[in-house]
Amino acid sequence: MHELITKRRSIRAFSDKEISKENMQAILEAASWAPSSMNEQPWRYIYAFRGTAGFDTIWNCLVPSNQSWADKAAVLMVSVAEKTFVRNGKPNRHYMHDTGLANENLIIQAISMDIYAHPMGGFNMDMTREVLQLREDEEVVCFIALGYKGDPNALEEPNRTRETEERTRKNIDEISKDIS
Numbered sequence: 001m002h003e004l005i006t007k008r009r010s011i012r013a014f015s016d017k018e019i020s021k022e023n024m025q026a027i028l029e030a031a032s033w034a035p036s037s038m039n040e041q042p043w044r045y046i047y048a049f050r051g052t053a054g055f056d057t058i059w060n061c062l063v064p065s066n067q068s069w070a071d072k073a074a075v076l077m078v079s080v081a082e083k084t085f086v087r088n089g090k091p092n093r094h095y096m097h098d099t100g101l102a103n104e105n106l107i108i109q110a111i112s113m114d115i116y117a118h119p120m121g122g123f124n125m126d127m128t129r130e131v132l133q134l135r136e137d138e139e140v141v142c143f144i145a146l147g148y149k150g151d152p153n154a155l156e157e158p159n160r161t162r163e164t165e166e167r168t169r170k171n172i173d174e175i176s177k178d179i180s
């Protein structure tokens with residue numbers, strides 16, 4: 001497998017190193033080059049650097065278990081998707097899928113620059129919609145914490161143990177079937 005695939009990991013221990021604006025641009029541009037149905041590009045990203053009011057706004061929307069480590073992230077992002085095609089106002093049934101593709105592009109670009117990106121589904125949906133003033137047509141897909149690798153010993157349990165645990169995956173036979 002490619003080294004970027006094996007290196008990527010949803011870490012929780014971030015160092016205090018900041019992410020530059022230039023690196024954030026590269027990460028967002030990688031997301032923008034994902035494929036999408038009718039080239040709709042339904043993904044939108046709302047993000048903030050640590051130490052800003054915007055960062056606190058996003059962090060406040062996370063569930064406590066995520067707040068406990070995500071406060072050390074260099075950047076917090078909210079991945080949002082538009083649910084209808086701009087061209088004709090019809091529902092785009094691929095909006096979640098396509099935004100997921102953009103998110104993985106973003107994650108892989110990030111790891112190529114030693115920046116780890118950790119997606120999170122643990123957040124308060126109503127609060128997020130309200131504080132970010134999302135339209136009816138927009139859906140929150142996930143939050144993403146970004147940062148450079150830090151010291152796992154700085155984490156509280158159970159995250160400290162989880163950080164270095166061997167990761168597991170289903171067997172290839174469980175997720176695929178050759179019907180040739």
Ligand SMILES: Cc1cc2nc3c(=O)[nH]c(=O)nc-3n(C[C@H](O)[C@H](O)[C@H](O)COP(=O)(O)O)c2cc1C
Pocket residue numbers: 008009010011066118119120121122123142167
């Ligand atoms: C949509 C989504 C939601 C997730 N939600 C959380 C979360 O709320 N908190 C968390 O710590 N990790 C969360 N994760 C990370 C997963 O737990 C992680 O990807 C999985 O355990 C595999 O580990 P790996 O990414 O290190 O390979 C989420 C991942 C995805 C893709």
